[in-house]
Amino acid sequence: MSSADKNLSVFSAENLPTISQHRFALIVAEWNTDVTEALFQGAYDTLLRYGAQPENLVRGNVPGSFELTTAALWYAQRADIDAVICLGCVIQGETKHNDYINHAVAQGLTNVSLKTGKPVIFGVLTPNTQQQALDRAGGIHGNKGDEAAITAIKMVGLKSELAKE
Template sequence: MSSAHKNLSVFSTENLPDISERRFALIVAEWNAEVTEALFEGAYQTLLTYGAKPEHIIRANVPGSYELSTGAVWFAQRDDIDAVICLGCVIQGETKHNDYINHAVAQGLTNVSLKTNKPVIFGVLTPNNQEQALDRAGGKHGNKGDEAAMTAIKMLGLFQQIQNS
């Protein structure tokens, strides 16, 4: 289902793990700051709502979405980080730059996750315009930041379940 038909801030919260001792890195692209700051607020508040301690949440900024992969690998390699949440926004605009950036970021974050065996979450909006971005950064379609944080929590729960079985 596309996010045009789904609220990104509505998700199942059954059987969530205890994240009170888990540590998260939130990496935020500075490009499209109005959008990415809203994504950060959504992710940060969702982590707090479901039990993360503020002192266990580290924020780092990178210039743009393309740099999220590098920031992600630096944090994912740290022993004291359990999950990395990457937040960005690449608006299509008039050129094809978004195709190259979005593909590179998606592939890069997947590679970081596989290399480090940690959840590295793709919280990057890929809208056609600014209005669509704002609709997905706390607007009428919810907040992709909320969804990204919940994804990190659920992936940590899955890993815990696998370790305990």
């Protein structure tokens, strides 16, 4: 289902794990700040709502979405970080830069997750227009930051569950 047909802030909160002892890094791209700050606020508030402690939430800023990959690696390599949430926004614009950036970031974040064995969450919007971005950063389609936070919570829970077996 496309996000145009779904509110990104509506998700199942059943069986969420306890996260009060887990530490999350939230990495925020500074490009398209009005969008990425809204994504950050959605992710931050969602983590707190479901039990994260404010002192266990670490924020890192990067210039743009392309730099999320390197910062994700640095944070994921820290022993005290359980999951990394990457938040950015690459708008289509007049050139194909978004195709290259979005592909590189998606592939890079996947590689970081596989290399470190930690959840690295892709909370990057890839809209065609500024309005589509705003609609997905707290607008009519909810907030992708909420979805990214819930994904991190569920992945941390799954990893903890598997560690017990």
